[in-house]
Amino acid sequence: MKSESTFQNLSVSRRIESLQARFSNAAAGEQSHAELGALIAEEKRIWQERLQSHNQRITPIQRKYCFWLTFLANERNLALHIKFISRLHQRLSALKNQQRIIEIKVFPHNTIFSYSASKKQINLKVHEALIGMSDQALDQFVALLFKPNKAELSRLMRAQYFDPKLEAVRSYFEQATVPQTGLNQPEGKWFNLEEIFDEVNRNYFAGKLEKPALHWSARPNKVRMGTYHFKQDSVMINRALDETKTPRFVISYILYHELLHKKLGVQMKNGRSRAHNAKFRKLEKQFGKWQEAEAYIAGLKVKKLKKR
Numbered sequence: 001m002k003s004e005s006t007f008q009n010l011s012v013s014r015r016i017e018s019l020q021a022r023f024s025n026a027a028a029g030e031q032s033h034a035e036l037g038a039l040i041a042e043e044k045r046i047w048q049e050r051l052q053s054h055n056q057r058i059t060p061i062q063r064k065y066c067f068w069l070t071f072l073a074n075e076r077n078l079a080l081h082i083k084f085i086s087r088l089h090q091r092l093s094a095l096k097n098q099q100r101i102i103e104i105k106v107f108p109h110n111t112i113f114s115y116s117a118s119k120k121q122i123n124l125k126v127h128e129a130l131i132g133m134s135d136q137a138l139d140q141f142v143a144l145l146f147k148p149n150k151a152e153l154s155r156l157m158r159a160q161y162f163d164p165k166l167e168a169v170r171s172y173f174e175q176a177t178v179p180q181t182g183l184n185q186p187e188g189k190w191f192n193l194e195e196i197f198d199e200v201n202r203n204y205f206a207g208k209l210e211k212p213a214l215h216w217s218a219r220p221n222k223v224r225m226g227t228y229h230f231k232q233d234s235v236m237i238n239r240a241l242d243e244t245k246t247p248r249f250v251i252s253y254i255l256y257h258e259l260l261h262k263k264l265g266v267q268m269k270n271g272r273s274r275a276h277n278a279k280f281r282k283l284e285k286q287f288g289k290w291q292e293a294e295a296y297i298a299g300l301k302v303k304k305l306k307k308r
């Protein structure tokens, strides 16, 4: 198959994107389920083999992808998945004065749902576990989506996610995240690192960087703002920054810095100096507000010195 050979050259995050585009087409009746099913079956075969033979070296996203493929390789699940996208699409496009492009990504995301909207586009991510949501709950979801107060929306979706009727799919995907590390906990009190990652990835890495595990440090500190851990493929961000007063771009900047470590792949030895070479520093300054961000971070550290 022609599409398959090009597909094989893609990174995991691109494969996921590519499949998501195909699901949207299928939901719009523009791609056959059988063709999609065949592609998924072949992908599943390849990735299950990889998962079995290199279990240690598989990254969190690869593992999740493999679980996702296994789920979708079931005909009934695939049909439900596509149907869910089309049910959601119908409701969104029926909104008043709705002329924006609607992009729906259903996947075992790290969050139950998230969305962003601009004048031209609505981007919606929904957790795979929710594909069995009732029509009534979906109506409610769409009705609440654009209301300024998000509390009710969060409550609804949390209740749906933990609804016993949807438990089978939810607990299946819970196994997909590596439990013992507990490394992927992007949700802070104020900021969700996954959302910030998506922005930074889009803006600075052309969306090509595969998502590492993202989490906040257990405790706030004033020394280290972030760390990239090569072996675990994880980024930790200082909990001290998870405050309502922190400008979002400061967290984006620190995450960008850590992701540069991932991208450039320099092993750290005896501290961090080797990783921060001239090339690194040059790339770092490509961040839109790097000076403002640096000044903010320096401000945090100065406060600590004064106290001592």
Ligand SMILES: [Zn+2]
Pocket (backbone or CB within 6 Å): 257, 258, 261, 272, 275, 276
């Ligand atoms: Zn660094």
